[in-house]
Amino acid sequence: MTKQKVAMLTAGGLAPCLSSAVGGLIERYSDVAPDIELVAYRSGYQGLLLADRIAIDKAMREKAHLLHRYGGSPIGNSRVKLTNAADCVKRGLVKEGENPLRVAAERLAADGITILHTIGGDDTNTTAADLAAYLGANGYNLTVVGLPKTVDNDIVPIRQSLGAWTAAEVGAGFFDNVSNEQSAAPKTLVVHEVMGRHCGWLTAATARAYIQKTSANEYVEGFLMDKALKNIDGLYLPELAFDLEAEADRLKKVMEKNGFVTLFVSEGACLDAIVAEREAAGETVKRDAFGHVKIDTINVGNWFSKQFAALLGAERAMVQKSGYYARSAPANGDDLRLIQSMVDLAVESALNKVSGVTGHDEGQNGKLRTIEFPRIKGGKRFDTGAKWFGEVMDAIGQKWKPAG
16 A cells, blocks of 8 residues: 655745644644654745655644745745746756646656645646646645635635635725724725735735724714825725726715715726737736736736826825735634635545645535546636625715626
8 A cells, every 4th residue: 555645835825824734734634644754845836846855844844834824825826827838948947848737746756745735726726637637637745735825715616715715804904904094194005916816806805804894983073183094095806897087086076075985996996908008018027937917016006096097186195915924914803714624625535535724615605525637627706696796886975887
């Protein structure tokens, strides 16, 4: 019988679940299969290609519970696509002419790995799917089980990805302080840019958490610090269509009445239009190994700020981004419970040689199961028909309609 050996890696951007998921996997294996050797590849698929490993020893196992306290990844991340050979060669991860999938497979075989856990978003897990397919087609005996991580909550067909709830809660706390900047100068426009390339779920959920957080506030009547200062005046997502001129007319009335305007903007809102505008002007827009626009070079928040500042007659405009702050936080209670349930299933599936990604399957009435790799996709759109989203928009007082 083949001796079992488990490897794990985290990849893609950070989310408030990576450290806890790694700790949870170590704890679970230590409980149910303590004799199985555990290793981690440093910096995701990069570490796999470069044979950069962390051996998880007895002392690390005994203190794995401490990882639940922290954000970030204790084993490091990177963005590497194993099917993009040119990019892997350019970055020195494989040699010219080598197939990264083969290099990864041979490394896993040479290291004696029988179970690989990938913790990441759609790119991480579609890459895991490519690797699993290659392994299966070439006779490698390996089970690959992924855990779904992304603050965007945009993985098809998974109902709730790890870390998203925490990112919304922490983003709301971040903006609770930033909103006080409205008192710093007359006619101030504050734009809160929230992560979400294709999906507006996190922006909407952050707005909801912020409204819930501030709704119970008590104020001294007559001062500037009042409900209006803490309000959100506009919310813009990739899934929403809006008329710039009509919104500007509405928000100008808010500016004239209150002396400030607050907007929550998804980093993917109007992204396609902004990219098209720049490319039409002859600019080369940078993209990553997966072909995605490098969104931090686009500055969607700045675009919204410039557009609305001029139309509203703002004397001061500022953009604040909660993304890195929120995604680096430790998991909250809700996420810790979700992580635990998915980790337990991931270990059970791995030991039973069932490959896939753990999650609540929207195609099977939200059942928690190990979902087949070919069904895993990115770019799931936020369901603007959700009751809670309608309540958020009612609280803001903004009329809206779905895009497209």
